[in-house]
Amino acid sequence: MNPDSILSRLKAAPTRCSTPVGAAFSRDKDHDFTLQSLSKMEKRRSIKFTISSQYFIYFGVLGIFLPYFNLYCYNLGFSGLQIGVLSGLRSVAMVIFPLIWGLLADRFNIRRPIYILCNIVSTTVWVLFLLTVEFWPMLIITVFYGMFYAPIISFLEAVTMDVLGAEKKSYGRIRAWGSISFIVMVLVLGKIIDLYSVDIILVLILAGSLMLAVISVGIPAIQPTKKDLLAPGASSLLEKRVIVFLFCAFLMLVSHGAYYGFFSIHLANMGYGTTFIGITWALASTAEILVMIKSDRIFSRFSLENVLFFSFLVAALRWMILFFAQSVTLILLSQVLHAVTYGTFHMASILYIDRLAPEKAKTLGQAVNNALTYGLGLMVGFFVNGYVYEITGSFTLFLMSSLIALAGALLFKSHQLAVRRR
Numbered sequence: 512m513n514p515d516s517i518l519s520r521l522k523a524a525p526t527r528c529s530t531p532v533g534a535a536f537s538r539d540k541d542h543d544f545t546l547q548s549l550s551k552m553e554k555r556r557s558i559k560f561t562i563s564s565q566y567f568i569y570f571g572v573l574g575i576f577l578p579y580f581n582l583y584c585y586n587l588g589f590s591g592l593q594i595g596v597l598s599g600l601r602s603v604a605m606v607i608f609p610l611i612w613g614l615l616a617d618r619f620n621i622r623r624p625i626y627i628l629c630n631i632v633s634t635t636v637w638v639l640f641l642l643t644v645e646f647w648p649m650l651i652i653t654v655f656y657g658m659f660y661a662p663i664i665s666f667l668e669a670v671t672m673d674v675l676g677a678e679k680k681s682y683g684r685i686r687a688w689g690s691i692s693f694i695v696m697v698l699v700l701g702k703i704i705d706l707y708s709v710d711i712i713l714v715l716i717l718a719g720s721l722m723l724a725v726i727s728v729g730i731p732a733i734q735p736t737k738k739d740l741l742a743p744g745a746s747s748l749l750e751k752r753v754i755v756f757l758f759c760a761f762l763m764l765v766s767h768g769a770y771y772g773f774f775s776i777h778l779a780n781m782g783y784g785t786t787f788i789g790i791t792w793a794l795a796s797t798a799e800i801l802v803m804i805k806s807d808r809i810f811s812r813f814s815l816e817n818v819l820f821f822s823f824l825v826a827a828l829r830w831m832i833l834f835f836a837q838s839v840t841l842i843l844l845s846q847v848l849h850a851v852t853y854g855t856f857h858m859a860s861i862l863y864i865d866r867l868a869p870e871k872a873k874t875l876g877q878a879v880n881n882a883l884t885y886g887l888g889l890m891v892g893f894f895v896n897g898y899v900y901e902i903t904g905s906f907t908l909f910l911m912s913s914l915i916a917l918a919g920a921l922l923f924k925s926h927q928l929a930v931r932r933r
Contacts, residue, residue: 579709591900763826
């Protein structure tokens, strides 16, 4: 072989090899990066699935409890006041214990253990409802059950916000699984109760709670970024605009006390069966799902203030319809309005308090909002409606609720106009 030819090949060899080696190294890096990205995406999807399944089961159990537990108590012979007291105690728990458990979770970084503990203990305590039909034992059981049941949803919401991060606008898609489960349960359970009896709800709630407790072990151990509930900036929650909003939201949930506490009893007294009662609750949740799916479009077109004000007005209209309604058509129409009285109001409230609260007090802002509305507001609504029910019956409850929602609307709007004038 020609030496010159061999020499020329040796000189050319490094040049030919250098590019493929560099390219291979680059491809290896890209491949590793792609694998890491895929691994993170798979893990994220797995966590989202776990959270979605917990929403599904939690609200499935709620779909048994909310429409039928008070009806179960009514069939036991409890008075309207006694039913109102039991419902009110659950609301007291919703005010106090999420804040207590949340403070412990943030301070000691034990959110996941507390979440699992509350699921297991609340399930265990629920077994006691199977052992008595007397009011006072059930009152005591309700207190202990509420201590551990109350923080479950707030912890689940907090984990969901952490997992979603910058994708918080997609919250509605995950939360919708809960509404779907709620619909399925109220529809199926109405027929089951017609075939058997309302007593079966105790066993079904126990079974659902047990499933939730088992799956709760899969909750991710994501710790909150803020460790102190009394962080700097919390004093801004005492500003007038925040107080006015929270008070109006409180009135909105007080007006819902008649619905959540006595709607099923109201329909039963009018002669409707449990299958129809289940259909009405399912229709309300279906309407709620539709607005959750379209939440991005709603809030890009309308301001939060306008959505909140409109929700107040629709609530006043809805309760007034139930005050007059005795026909199937009007009752079902009132349930469609749940899309606004709960769906848009709930989402707008979360976004509005998030906007009003400073960065260092956003978690506290949401906690206070939940405590004063779904906690204290419903508690007052249950107690007041339980007392009034004994005197006037169920129709008057919805007239009173309509006026309360209207008062919230007028106060909220008048404050907004005053702010604009200033």
